[in-house]
Amino acid sequence: MMPTAARHGLLLCPRCELLSRRPPHGMSFGCPRCGATIAVRKPHSVLRAWMLLSLASILYIPANMLPVMESGSIFGTQDDTILSGVEFLWRTGSWGLAVIIFVASIVIPLAKLGIVAFLLATAQGRSVWNPRARARMHRFMTLIGRWSMVDIFVGSMLVALVQFKTVATIHPGPGAIAFGAVVVLTMLASLSFDPRLTWDPVDRFHA
Amino acid sequence: MTTTFERLVACPECDCLQREVALPEQGTAECVRCGAELYRNQPQSLDRTLAFVLGAAVLFLVANAFPIMSLDAQGLRTSSTITGAAWALHEEGMTSVGLLVFTTAVLVPALEVFLLLYLLVPLRGGVIPRGLRLGFRIVDALEPWGMVEVFMLGALVALSKLRHIATVHPGEALYAMAGFILLLTAAAASFEKRAFWHRVAELGA
Numbered sequence: 001m002m003p004t005a006a007r008h009g010l011l012l013c014p015r016c017e018l019l020s021r022r023p024p025h026g027m028s029f030g031c032p033r034c035g036a037t038i039a040v041r042k043p044h045s046v047l048r049a050w051m052l053l054s055l056a057s058i059l060y061i062p063a064n065m066l067p068v069m070e071s072g073s074i075f076g077t078q079d080d081t082i083l084s085g086v087e088f089l090w091r092t093g094s095w096g097l098a099v100i101i102f103v104a105s106i107v108i109p110l111a112k113l114g115i116v117a118f119l120l121a122t123a124q125g126r127s128v129w130n131p132r133a134r135a136r137m138h139r140f141m142t143l144i145g146r147w148s149m150v151d152i153f154v155g156s157m158l159v160a161l162v163q164f165k166t167v168a169t170i171h172p173g174p175g176a177i178a179f180g181a182v183v184v185l186t187m188l189a190s191l192s193f194d195p196r197l198t199w200d201p202v203d204r205f206h207a
Numbered sequence: 208m209t210t211t212f213e214r215l216v217a218c219p220e221c222d223c224l225q226r227e228v229a230l231p232e233q234g235t236a237e238c239v240r241c242g243a244e245l246y247r248n249q250p251q252s253l254d255r256t257l258a259f260v261l262g263a264a265v266l267f268l269v270a271n272a273f274p275i276m277s278l279d280a281q282g283l284r285t286s287s288t289i290t291g292a293a294w295a296l297h298e299e300g301m302t303s304v305g306l307l308v309f310t311t312a313v314l315v316p317a318l319e320v321f322l323l324l325y326l327l328v329p330l331r332g333g334v335i336p337r338g339l340r341l342g343f344r345i346v347d348a349l350e351p352w353g354m355v356e357v358f359m360l361g362a363l364v365a366l367s368k369l370r371h372i373a374t375v376h377p378g379e380a381l382y383a384m385a386g387f388i389l390l391l392t393a394a395a396a397s398f399e400k401r402a403f404w405h406r407v408a409e410l411g412a
Contacts, residue, residue, distance in 0.1 A: 005217035153361025160295035
């Protein structure tokens, strides 16, 4: 059995990483060095993460159904969802771009929703299944999550540049709001999840 | 008075308690149980960080003062800065998305650079700046929200998309942004929390 900080009455500051002795009363206190709030585990980690994740999953639907971009030219207007935008890139031979946008806007958000849900469910069920693999999943997700913002940035550049009133214009569609919200909510959900919860059942630790 | 334990380290990701070991220069200590990075040994961590951040600050100003790219079509020319891209969304009635772009691509990186300078310049000169604890916590909390490198990829994707329909000129800011990303990444890799707090302790907080 591994020695853990919690079992030895020690707490690690999440900000400055100072190790200090847990005070006799209370579940949280201020870090003596940097002043951050230290808790044995992030408070309400599982509940908060589930709530943020549910909200993100709901918004994931309009994010993919509604157009994220409306392009207008003398030939008429065209509404594009994320997927139809990827499809258009693929059809017109921009395979590299199609793959980048597909991975960033479809694969990464779905992977994040799936991984956070999986980590939460296994932590909640006090699973002891391969904690090292789950720790790696958590690190991987933290690393890739931010890249799902790519399409939002592409859209903002296009909207800013393609403003030739009579010839061609690009307007953002309502799907962009939902998609931006999904990105922020999944990031908040993964930040709410305390990765130490994966290991607590392994340590048979009861706070 | 709270007792602290300098010789022990706890893994921030799995709580495993382990004894601190001395590392060779540029070495990294990983958690024996889950493999998370525990700490590094960067020689002159704070000086290097400061040097990289100073360079990053200059490039940040360039990256924000000049256009990322400009577009020629039908005898007309448009161009946009990073903030201009966020502002365009606001003008199209998408203030929330515009704010998200501005926050992640401009505001957070600006705050990170400013706060690091605010903390590290006085420490270098032997002075503890006011609000050091708060400044440190903010820098640490901002880290996941700075997305200049993602913006850069977005700008490159936009650039190659637009190449099919018009003449696109990459702007000065695009190159400055690339340099900024490299320097900020180097600064983050050089910055060691323990070296920072060691310096603060030396100066007698």
